[in-house]
Amino acid sequence: MDRRNFLKGASMLSLGALAACNNEKAAAPAVAAEVNNPDKNFGIQIYSLGNELYAGNLADNFKRLHDMGFKYMELAGYDVNTNKVGGVDFTEFKKMATDAGLAIPSSHVNAPALFSGVAGRESRDGSDGQFNRSMIDKVAESFKKVAEDHAKQGIEYVIHPMLAYLNNEDDVKGFAEMLNKSGEVFKAAGIKFGFHNHNMEFARMVKGEAGFRLPTVLTPLTAADGPMIMDLLMDNTDPSSVCFEMDLYWTVMGQQDPVVWLKNRANRIEMLHVKDFVVLGESGAMNFKNIFNQFYANGKKYMYAEIEDIDSGKQFERMEASMKFITSQPYVK
Ligand code: MG
Numbered sequence: 001m002d003r004r005n006f007l008k009g010a011s012m013l014s015l016g017a018l019a020a021c022n023n024e025k026a027a028a029p030a031v032a033a034e035v036n037n038p039d040k041n042f043g044i045q046i047y048s049l050g051n052e053l054y055a056g057n058l059a060d061n062f063k064r065l066h067d068m069g070f071k072y073m074e075l076a077g078y079d080v081n082t083n084k085v086g087g088v089d090f091t092e093f094k095k096m097a098t099d100a101g102l103a104i105p106s107s108h109v110n111a112p113a114l115f116s117g118v119a120g121r122e123s124r125d126g127s128d129g130q131f132n133r134s135m136i137d138k139v140a141e142s143f144k145k146v147a148e149d150h151a152k153q154g155i156e157y158v159i160h161p162m163l164a165y166l167n168n169e170d171d172v173k174g175f176a177e178m179l180n181k182s183g184e185v186f187k188a189a190g191i192k193f194g195f196h197n198h199n200m201e202f203a204r205m206v207k208g209e210a211g212f213r214l215p216t217v218l219t220p221l222t223a224a225d226g227p228m229i230m231d232l233l234m235d236n237t238d239p240s241s242v243c244f245e246m247d248l249y250w251t252v253m254g255q256q257d258p259v260v261w262l263k264n265r266a267n268r269i270e271m272l273h274v275k276d277f278v279v280l281g282e283s284g285a286m287n288f289k290n291i292f293n294q295f296y297a298n299g300k301k302y303m304y305a306e307i308e309d310i311d312s313g314k315q316f317e318r319m320e321a322s323m324k325f326i327t328s329q330p331y332v333k
Pocket of ligand 1: 196247273306
């Protein structure tokens with residue numbers, strides 16, 4: 001299956017359905033001049049900023065994020081071959097973040113033996129990522145250097161951001177086994193390991209069909225149609241070795257209600273990617289209040305603002321507008 005086309009097609013269908021109910025294009029919100037409420041505990045997935053993060057002075061850009069109200073960040077762009085993040089020495093990167101008042105609880109890293117690119121945009125354009133069971137041990141082995149580098153920087157979580165190319169239910173179970181073995185590697189280094197979803201994890205293996213099918217508004221699927229990838233991943237991974245980071249936007253794109261998942265899998269979903277169609281809060285399509293309330297009720301804390309489209313040239317501006325929204329919501333702690 002061509003995953004990129006699969007994802008693209010699914011998103012466009014869902015966005016089309018949304019656009020039908022929202023003909024009015026929202027104007028870009030004003031940029032926050034200062035933080036509304038500095039007590040809110042919120043983080044950023046730095047993938048959202050694309051190359052803008054590295055334009056000019058990185059230390060100043062970190063301070064700008066802190067001034068927006070961010071308390072912590074999740075990395076993307078770590079390179080196992082160089083131990084650099086976005087081309088910056090990991091130790092130096094961490095020091096600049098710390099100096100700016102930004103903690104780094106987690107980092108996105110695709111398995112080096114599975115994807116050729118580093119975590120973030122490069123891996124999305126990679127042509128590999130095809131999974132087979134013979135790779136399980138090799139993948140876990142390839143994570144040892146990742147675990148070592150991240151342990152040195154005191155990073156609490158490493159998250160695998162992408163599903164491999166999978167063909168059938170046995171592949172899904174094999175991928176879950178790969179997560180388990182990789183989780184053991186991280187556990188030995190004192191790091192928690194997890195998996196981050198897109199929409200295709202909510203596809204089901206429909207009886208009589210090859211591959212996977214994602215539900216749409218017009219063609220919902222139920223358990224009677226066949227098992228869902230996400231359920232298989234959660235049911236076949238060891239909770240002591242593998243947690244999950246739920247991307248709210250991609251969950252909705254998969255025609256799922258994040259609140260239901262947070263209730264049913266309270267002990268598995270450790271962190272959130274808080275994302276809207278573009279600027280947080282702008283579409284009105286994401287029920288952040290109910291989602292956050294359930295997340296807090298589950299006793300979890302790390303929430304990362306994320307923006308998917310990273311080529312706008314307006315990433316900082318959009319993040320500032322997003323944080324203005326987040327920090328003004330009374331339900332955000
Ligand atoms: Mg995400």
